[in-house]
Amino acid sequence: MKIQPLIIIFVAFISASVGSRILFLFPTPSKSHMIIAHSLSRTLAEKGHDVTVVTPFPLNKSIKNHREIVIPYNKRAKEVMDKIMETKPKSFVEMVSLMMEVNFIEGEEMIASEKFQEITNEKFDLIVMGMNFQNFLLGYGEIFDCPVIILSVQRHFSGTNFLIGNPIAPNVAPHLTVAKYDMNFVDRVKNFIAYGLDLIFFAYANYRQKLIYKYKYFSSTNHRSYDDAVKNISLVLVNDHFTEGVVRPNVPGIIEVRGIQVKPTPDKLPDNIQKFLDEATNGAIFFSLGSNFKTEQVSDEKIKTILSVFSKIPQRVIMKWDYDIIEDKSDNVMLGKWLPQDDILAHPNVKVFISHCGLGSVVESRYHGVPILGLPLFADQMMNAKLAVEEGWAIEMDLKVLEEKEFHEKIKELVYNEKYATEAKQFSRLYRDRPLSPRDTAVYWTEYVINHRGAKHMQYPAIHQNFWQQNSLDVIGFLLLCLWIVVKIFKLILNAVKKKFVKNADSKKKQN
Ligand SMILES: *[C@@H]1O[C@H](CO)[C@@H](O)[C@H](O)[C@H]1NC(C)=O
Numbered sequence: 001m002k003i004q005p006l007i008i009i010f011v012a013f014i015s016a017s018v019g020s021r022i023l024f025l026f027p028t029p030s031k032s033h034m035i036i037a038h039s040l041s042r043t044l045a046e047k048g049h050d051v052t053v054v055t056p057f058p059l060n061k062s063i064k065n066h067r068e069i070v071i072p073y074n075k076r077a078k079e080v081m082d083k084i085m086e087t088k089p090k091s092f093v094e095m096v097s098l099m100m101e102v103n104f105i106e107g108e109e110m111i112a113s114e115k116f117q118e119i120t121n122e123k124f125d126l127i128v129m130g131m132n133f134q135n136f137l138l139g140y141g142e143i144f145d146c147p148v149i150i151l152s153v154q155r156h157f158s159g160t161n162f163l164i165g166n167p168i169a170p171n172v173a174p175h176l177t178v179a180k181y182d183m184n185f186v187d188r189v190k191n192f193i194a195y196g197l198d199l200i201f202f203a204y205a206n207y208r209q210k211l212i213y214k215y216k217y218f219s220s221t222n223h224r225s226y227d228d229a230v231k232n233i234s235l236v237l238v239n240d241h242f243t244e245g246v247v248r249p250n251v252p253g254i255i256e257v258r259g260i261q262v263k264p265t266p267d268k269l270p271d272n273i274q275k276f277l278d279e280a281t282n283g284a285i286f287f288s289l290g291s292n293f294k295t296e297q298v299s300d301e302k303i304k305t306i307l308s309v310f311s312k313i314p315q316r317v318i319m320k321w322d323y324d325i326i327e328d329k330s331d332n333v334m335l336g337k338w339l340p341q342d343d344i345l346a347h348p349n350v351k352v353f354i355s356h357c358g359l360g361s362v363v364e365s366r367y368h369g370v371p372i373l374g375l376p377l378f379a380d381q382m383m384n385a386k387l388a389v390e391e392g393w394a395i396e397m398d399l400k401v402l403e404e405k406e407f408h409e410k411i412k413e414l415v416y417n418e419k420y421a422t423e424a425k426q427f428s429r430l431y432r433d434r435p436l437s438p439r440d441t442a443v444y445w446t447e448y449v450i451n452h453r454g455a456k457h458m459q460y461p462a463i464h465q466n467f468w469q470q471n472s473l474d475v476i477g478f479l480l481l482c483l484w485i486v487v488k489i490f491k492l493i494l495n496a497v498k499k500k501f502v503k504n505a506d507s508k509k510k511q512n
């Protein structure tokens with residue numbers, strides 16, 4: 001029988017895309033990262049894959065084909081995380097060394113956890129992991145002998161670009177610290193320097209991760225080198241989209257899935273919230289400073305200011321708050337500890353979102369076309385806020401120096417000046433217009449990597465080159481050298497000819 005092998009091949013191919021075993025390694029210290037990771041893990045489970053998620057922040061929902069391995073949240077990691085979240089200003093170096101530390105701790109906590117070790121002898125077809133100074137976990141690609149993809153919760157940035165060889169494009173893509181779409185010459189100089197410093201910083205960060213990889217878990221005698229493990233990454237799903245203003249070159253291994261956490265249709269709201277919003281005839285405002293934010297980070301005085309303004313406006317306010325009660329709360333304010341943000345923003349009565357401008361919040365606001373009053377607290381939130389302001393659908397304020405009068409004015413401006421809502425709505429339309437939804441895009445490429453066993457053919461060859469080769473600096477250097485030699489030779493010839501000519505002239509003179 002000739003037909004049998006064919007059938008076997010066919011069946012093997014089918015089973016490669018449906019019902020694959022996918023492992024999410026997400027020992028992240030940040031709950032908000034899990035919102036993105038869970039969006040993908042849930043969707044893959046719904047499509048019939050067998051998904052295992054390793055994380056300190058489980059979904060707490062029972063979903064078919066979706067298993068969660070809960071690893072403990074390390075105590076010291078918690079302390080470091082609290083330090084990061086303090087509103088006290090920190091230097092860049094201090095900030096990133098704290099971020100590195102907390103991610104190292106959590107990554108190693110996962111490796112050490114018994115529950116994780118128990119699954120290391122299982123088989124998986126693919127690993128999905130985050131982009132958080134935890135590259136030493138790439139060693140598990142070899143342990144499970146399967147391809148690895150990275151799901152980055154950030155926008156395009158040097159960390160992911162370096163991993164996959166994506167061009168930096170300092171001429172058009174603003175660095176986090178520059179945060180401007182329309183860059184003039186001075187901005188571009190700043191941008192160039194900022195990306196140059198990234199080069200040094202990520203070389204250092206890489207070195208630190210390599211040490212953990214090599215000396216703690218994947219020694220070079222039994223395992224592939226750290227550099228080879230990094231070059232094994234199949235693709236990066238990045239939390240960005242060109243409609244957001246930065247049009248830039250991307251290699252095929254970069255897949256833009258911005259908006260992945262937004263549900264195609266909103267879930268039903270809890271009854272009390274639904275009623276509260278339905279009856280908000282003057283509109284409603286949603287106030288949330290993010291999932292990592294602790295209420296204690298705002299001084300009592302600031303809370304008083306905020307609540308006083310809320311008591312003077314005709315809109316209803318839903319406020320994310322860690323406690324059930326606060327003093328001075330007026331009747332138009334409703335408090336909640338964990339609110340379904342995406343579903344609330346989808347409600348047509350919500351007019352303004354007062355937000356810390358975390359990436360997830362900005363995306364959801366964009367998707368639903370709700371203008372933002374930004375109160376960014378740190379790092380990328382500042383950039384997200386600035387860009388939204390530049391796009392014309394947001395206003396930014398500084399929480400630390402928030403004044404009652406100005407806060408009130410800004411809220412009124414956002415509610416009553418149509419400009420912001422119109423801009424936000426128009427943007428929302430553009431944002432939703434894609435050949436595949438962000439979720440379907442992510443699922444498509446995830447299955448693509450499984451079906452083509454790592455999709456090596458898609459890899460950008462430049463990741464196998466060094467810095468000089470990648471930027472053609474060796475070629476430019478060589479050509480400059482050639483030019484120099486040609487000029488030298490030309491000069492020599494010229495000199496020789498000149499000498500001879502002068503000699504001839506001299507001898508002629510003598511003869512006369
Ligand atoms: C899941 O439950 C745990 C413990 O009850 C809680 O700490 C955590 O915040 C919950 N996770 C989510 C995403 O709600």
Ligand SMILES: *[C@@H]1O[C@H](CO)[C@@H](O)[C@H](O)[C@H]1NC(C)=O
Pocket residue numbers: 141142144145146147148231232233234453454455456459
């Ligand atoms: C990475 O390694 C795995 C096996 O460990 C392999 O299946 C996959 O094709 C490799 N991917 C790339 C892009 O080299």
